[in-house]
Amino acid sequence: MRKAIPSLTALEIFECVARHQSLTRAAEELHLTQSAVSKQITGLEHRLGVVLFKRVKKRIELTHYGSSYALKIKKCLDRIERNTLDLIDQREEGASLDLAVSATFATQWLIPKLRDFRGKYPGINVNITARSDPFILNNTQFDAVIYYGNDVWQGTRGERLLPEGRVIPVCHPELVNPIRGVSVEMIAQLPLLHLSSREDAWPQWFASAGLDDVYKPLRGCRFELFTMLTSAAMSGLGVALVPEIFIPTELASNRLTVPSTHFIRNECGYFISYNDDPINVEALDVFSNWLHGVARLGDMAAL
Template identity: 50%
Template sequence: MRKGIPNLAALQVFEAAARHESFTRAADELALTQSAVCRQVAALETRLGVALFLRIKKRVVLTPHGRHYAVQIRKSLERIERDTLELMAQRGVGRVLELAVVPTFASQWLIPRLPQFRALRPDITVNLSIRTEPFLFSDSPFDAAVYFGRSVWPGTQGALLFQEGNAVPVCSPALLADCGPLTRERLVEMPLLHLSTRPDAWRDWFRGHGLGEDARAVRGPRYELFTMLSSAVFAGMGVALMPEILIADELASGRLTAPLDMPLASDAGYYLVAPDAVANDEPFVALSQWLMSLVPQSSPVDQEA
């Protein structure tokens, strides 16, 4: 028995009362009496040793501690509900994998291929959530992750799926309509667009092509997601560094142009990892083996993030 955890019924009552900031409305929602809600909340406050509500005449208002606790409890209750519904849906058969992924890899590479895995393993449900920054598995609900980097995360087991390859300066043809062919010197005077998760890309390109430490390398707007960066390039807002394997179709169709054959080489790639406690679980092993079987069959154009 976990002695530090309050009664689940009391937490449900508190969450409803906090959400409505009303004992009366919480009682209506939970089919309880108002006095029963008051007793549950009072018992929880006594248990915690912290005031969760301020009683102001006939109103109740969350204290700062109560407001923070309500957010955390709501997340926990939602997770319990989701896990319960998933178990009921599976009727005790099969497994669910919570997979954290970088967004472009998920939308343009993984999701189009997932029907193959579903046909192969209908007993395994793969839920996808976006994460663009590193995280600790111990502080998250995830079983595994696909991320962009240069090595396997400490405390995990996994493998490199594939490397990204070269990135090249690209822009909309409309942006070049009035300025003609670009030289290296002219390109660096144009608006440069940046991906927030790769803040040093243009600086690395400047150094790699003999421009040294130049303040122009950090100028220009930053975009959190690759899809946002792509939209900005299509809109003619500037020049971005994009991996060739991500934009082969756009370059072939003429929607984008690479004005200079001056790539930025990268040794980074997309890794699939899981914490040690999950790495040998059969569902993760099955997903890992299936993903690795796809990589040799993918052409360089298909192997995009």
């Protein structure tokens, strides 16, 4: 018996109070009386010999020890919950993976390919959450993270999946007449659509075509995500520069056309990093091997 470990009930109540920093709100969430919550916190502090909360007039605040302990306990409770859910999945002859993936890569590249994975490995469920900014992977429930960049996140175990590759101009077919041919100079006169995080894309495209002096950097709408940029181009708002790997369906269905064969190549790409302690190692290995195989096919097709 682990005598040093407080009861799970006490820890769940402590995590809830720490999250709300309110006995009243924690009691409401847990469907307990405020008195019962207060007694659990007092008992936990007595057992640990540490003051977890300081009382400031009519409110409470975490102490330094309480704040540090709360972060660790939350991580442990999340993991217990995740392990329990995974056990339920396994009972039903299945397993699950939790992935954090940049939004555009998930929507435009990964999810359309998951039907193949599902067909080959029907017992593994893949859960996807959109995450773009760097975070400490080992402090989360995610088994792995897929992200855009030029290297593996520092301090993580991972590798590159595939380069982003060719970035091409695209627009609604009615915006141009590709049969007659559209010159770079003509594109410079059309409405240009921009990705907010890549303001240098059009300048690079025009510069590589030898038309540095034609581009007007302030002209055109800006969008936060490639999915928004692609949708704007399909709606006829203008010409967008989009990685070719994200729009094969739109090009094949003629919802987008390529008005110029001139392109730029992005050597940055998409990487995967793995949690040092994944919930289901076997399922993650299966998914990783499948993912690398699909990425290699895509990389070869982009050459």
